[in-house]
Amino acid sequence: MGVDWIVVGRIIDVVLNGIVWLIIAVFLIILIDVTDKWTRKAISLMDVADKWSRNVIEKSFEWIQKKNLNILFAFLLMLLLGILAQLEIIPKIIT
Numbered sequence: 001m002g003v004d005w006i007v008v009g010r011i012i013d014v015v016l017n018g019i020v021w022l023i024i025a026v027f028l029i030i031l032i033d034v035t036d037k038w039t040r041k042a043i044s045l046m047d048v049a050d051k052w053s054r055n056v057i058e059k060s061f062e063w064i065q066k067k068n069l070n071i072l073f074a075f076l077l078m079l080l081l082g083i084l085a086q087l088e089i090i091p092k093i094i095t
Contacts, residue, residue, distance in 0.1 A: 057080070060076070061073070061076075064076065
């Protein structure tokens, strides 16, 4: 009885492909872990920037209301809503 070299070759091929895919998976897991850390840092920085901008806007609105500057308040609100609409954060009211 002879050795079926085609079957042996396919078994070797499957084993080597498995090893190669294992190596690729290890590198991808390491890469995903690194990018996950970067994403977490970016999200934390976005949170800090968001809190800061909300605080600045809130304080400026309170200051405008205390000084009773209604025209300036209306212009500032229009400018802020226009920027948010252009960035598509809020939907555009007027099409």
